[in-house]
Amino acid sequence: MNFLIKRDVLAGLMCLMVSALVLWEGQNYTQGTLQSMGPGYLPRVLGLGLAGCGLLIMLSALRSSEALPKLNVRAFCLVTLAILVFAFTLNWLGLFLATFLLVFISSLSEKRLRFRVTGLLALALCGLSYLIFIVGLNMPIRLFPWSF
Amino acid sequence: MDLLSNLALGIETAFTLENLLYCALGVTIGMFIGVIPGIGHLAAISMLLPLTFYVPATTAIVMLAGIYYGAQYGGSTASILLNLPGTPASAVVCLDGYPMAQQGRAGVALMMTTVASFVGSFITVIVLAAFAPPLASFAVAFNSTDYFSMMLLGLVAAAILVQGSPVKGIAAVLLGLILGLVGTDVSTGIQRYAFGLTFLYDGINIVAIAMGIFGVAEVIANVGKVKGVQSAQKITFRSLIPTRQDVKQSIMPMFRGTGIGTGVGILPGTGTSIASFLAYAVEKRISRHPAKFGKGAIEGITAPESANNAAAQSAFIPTLTLGIPGDAVMALMLGALLIHGITPGPNVISDNPSLFWGLVISFLIGNVLLLILNIPLVGLWVRLLKVPYPLLYPSIVLFIAIGVYSINYSHMDIMLVAVFGVLGCLMLLLGFEPAPLLLGYILGPMIEENFRRALMLNQGDMMVFVERPVSAAFIALSVLLLAWSAYSMVKDRRTARMAAGQ
Numbered sequence: 001m002n003f004l005i006k007r008d009v010l011a012g013l014m015c016l017m018v019s020a021l022v023l024w025e026g027q028n029y030t031q032g033t034l035q036s037m038g039p040g041y042l043p044r045v046l047g048l049g050l051a052g053c054g055l056l057i058m059l060s061a062l063r064s065s066e067a068l069p070k071l072n073v074r075a076f077c078l079v080t081l082a083i084l085v086f087a088f089t090l091n092w093l094g095l096f097l098a099t100f101l102l103v104f105i106s107s108l109s110e111k112r113l114r115f116r117v118t119g120l121l122a123l124a125l126c127g128l129s130y131l132i133f134i135v136g137l138n139m140p141i142r143l144f145p146w147s148f
Numbered sequence: 149m150d151l152l153s154n155l156a157l158g159i160e161t162a163f164t165l166e167n168l169l170y171c172a173l174g175v176t177i178g179m180f181i182g183v184i185p186g187i188g189h190l191a192a193i194s195m196l197l198p199l200t201f202y203v204p205a206t207t208a209i210v211m212l213a214g215i216y217y218g219a220q221y222g223g224s225t226a227s228i229l230l231n232l233p234g235t236p237a238s239a240v241v242c243l244d245g246y247p248m249a250q251q252g253r254a255g256v257a258l259m260m261t262t263v264a265s266f267v268g269s270f271i272t273v274i275v276l277a278a279f280a281p282p283l284a285s286f287a288v289a290f291n292s293t294d295y296f297s298m299m300l301l302g303l304v305a306a307a308i309l310v311q312g313s314p315v316k317g318i319a320a321v322l323l324g325l326i327l328g329l330v331g332t333d334v335s336t337g338i339q340r341y342a343f344g345l346t347f348l349y350d351g352i353n354i355v356a357i358a359m360g361i362f363g364v365a366e367v368i369a370n371v372g373k374v375k376g377v378q379s380a381q382k383i384t385f386r387s388l389i390p391t392r393q394d395v396k397q398s399i400m401p402m403f404r405g406t407g408i409g410t411g412v413g414i415l416p417g418t419g420t421s422i423a424s425f426l427a428y429a430v431e432k433r434i435s436r437h438p439a440k441f442g443k444g445a446i447e448g449i450t451a452p453e454s455a456n457n458a459a460a461q462s463a464f465i466p467t468l469t470l471g472i473p474g475d476a477v478m479a480l481m482l483g484a485l486l487i488h489g490i491t492p493g494p495n496v497i498s499d500n501p502s503l504f505w506g507l508v509i510s511f512l513i514g515n516v517l518l519l520i521l522n523i524p525l526v527g528l529w530v531r532l533l534k535v536p537y538p539l540l541y542p543s544i545v546l547f548i549a550i551g552v553y554s555i556n557y558s559h560m561d562i563m564l565v566a567v568f569g570v571l572g573c574l575m576l577l578l579g580f581e582p583a584p585l586l587l588g589y590i591l592g593p594m595i596e597e598n599f600r601r602a603l604m605l606n607q608g609d610m611m612v613f614v615e616r617p618v619s620a621a622f623i624a625l626s627v628l629l630l631a632w633s634a635y636s637m638v639k640d641r642r643t644a645r646m647a648a649g650q
Contacts, residue, residue, distance in 0.1 A: 011578035015319050035608030037600050039333040053319035075371035080566050086549045087562035103542040109371045
């Protein structure tokens with residue numbers, strides 16, 4: 001168990017997983033020869049190279065005992081969620097509501113949510129991005145759910 | 149004569165209203181980003197990359213470059229006043245800048261770093277104008293074999309010269325190359341690694357990658373860590389004036405710093421941080437009073453400041469002449485050129501003289517602007533340090549999201565930003581540097597094309613890469629770098645084991 005949570009073991013595992021995916025999907029592309037390479041030639045080389053790196057990194061983990069640095073899990077989840085929510089509500093709910101959702105969800109990463117300040121920030125950012133992107137750059141984004 | 153007409157062309161290009169405006173915008177944003185700890189120039193450049201779709205190529209690069217060198221000016225402000233580097237390159241300025249502030253000499257330190265930045269940049273822009281065109285005309289004779297080897301050297305250097313384990317650096321480059329595979333294969337038209345998702349057919353959007361691994365990951369890493377400042381020292385005009393002694397002690401360090409920075413900036417895989425650390429180390433080594441370093445020695449701030457600014461300018465030499473980006477910022481510049489349909493390489497200067505010369509002149513204008521912005525507005529920049537991060541980061545996240553949407557009006561691109569944000573965090577967590585990944589991603593398609601072409605023209609004979617002298621030189625350098633890093637890894641491990649055994 002202790003061996004598994006070492007930083008380098010996980011790093012090596014990540015490399016191996018990516019290389020497995022690359023090699024697996026790469027089987028569908030013709031390899032070709034050195035003289036006329038197919039679309040599958042380079043992916044194979046890169047996949048094997050990455051696997052090699054992964055193994056080397058895991059080997060080096062035998063000696064090092066570097067633990068994982070701490071991740072701010074709350075910020076990690078909430079900021080990612082905020083972006084995803086924005087992605088899927090922008091076209092549907094419009095810039096105004098999507099901005100409020102993004103600002104409030106990402107602000108939850110702080111220990112204490114200051115409701116008024118965050119609301120004002122969202123309002124100000126809405127105005128700014130309306131001016132820059134809709135008025136200034138003429139982007140086809142709706143402002144409210146009922147706009148165009 | 150030729151030079152004069154080129155300079156005239158540059159002045160004509162740089163002094164259009166649009167270019168002046170974007171140059172001013174770029175350096176102001178750069179200054180702003182540089183001053184505030186917790187947002188780097190990479191995040192800022194990737195945030196503004198979408199804006200450049202709306203302007204011509206030259207204007208775009210003028211602005212993006214302005215952010216880069218502007219941030220080099222601003223970075224030292226927080227180092228001096230708060231002992232907190234605004235940018236990684238100015239971390240070394242903390243060592244002597246903060247003690248100076250404690251001795252009540254913050255104003256002098258701010259003034260001298262600004263002057264040092266200006267000296268470093270200005271000299272290097274002249275070096276750029278003098279050496280880039282001949283280098284480019286030499287490189288025009290390169291064929292696909294030489295190109296492949298040159299890019300290989302760029303990638304090897306990027307992988308090995310990063311902080312931490314070189315094996316992880318290589319892994320990051322390979323990951324970037326793999327991401328570059330996604331989309332339509334140029335030679336056969338086959339979809340690779342698109343997994344049937346139509347929005348991947350044109351490849352992964354570079355803006356989404358850059359914003360994810362630099363912008364989002366940086367925000368997540370900084371939430372809860374960057375604290376607003378309660379009180380920063382008040383800076384009066386009078387306190388800015390250095391003594392004659394200060395000036396005398398700074399002149400040679402500035403020139404040495406500029407020299408070191410210019411050299412380091414040209415090398416692939418290095419960046420402004422390495423330049424400023426190296427300049428500091430050299431000053432300390434040759435100083436007659438090394439004991440003064442760390443206690444407010446003025447050489448300890450002026451040399452590194454000149455060096456990081458010089459490196460930020462000289463990094464454009466390989467980018468514009470060879471199409472080889474030295475670091476992640478330059479990779480984004482190449483991305484901006486590619487977006488505008490300009491293929492990076494030795495032909496950039498001869499095909500688009502107004503781009504190159506306009507850029508050179510705009511660098512000079514931008515640096516003068518920064519000098520003007522910096523000194524009278526010192527009070528404003530100091531006040532900026534008080535903006536609380538809880539207000540800043542939701543704004544950054546919002547502009548990242550809308551920014552990437554504005555390129556293709558595709559909400560899938562926003563989703564990709566989230567995905568790459570997660571990847572960026574994982575990489576930080578596991579100790580992979582993001583910069584080599586971006587370099588791999590940018591160079592990947594070009595490397596594959598040149599590799600295929602070189603081997604097709606030479607009947608699949610791999611020996612061709614060591615038979616052509618130019619290519620052989622690049623390959624030899626790559627091998628040397630790899631061997632050196634393997635050797636130093638083994639040596640480190642042995643000394644570590646000896647230390648542990650005793």
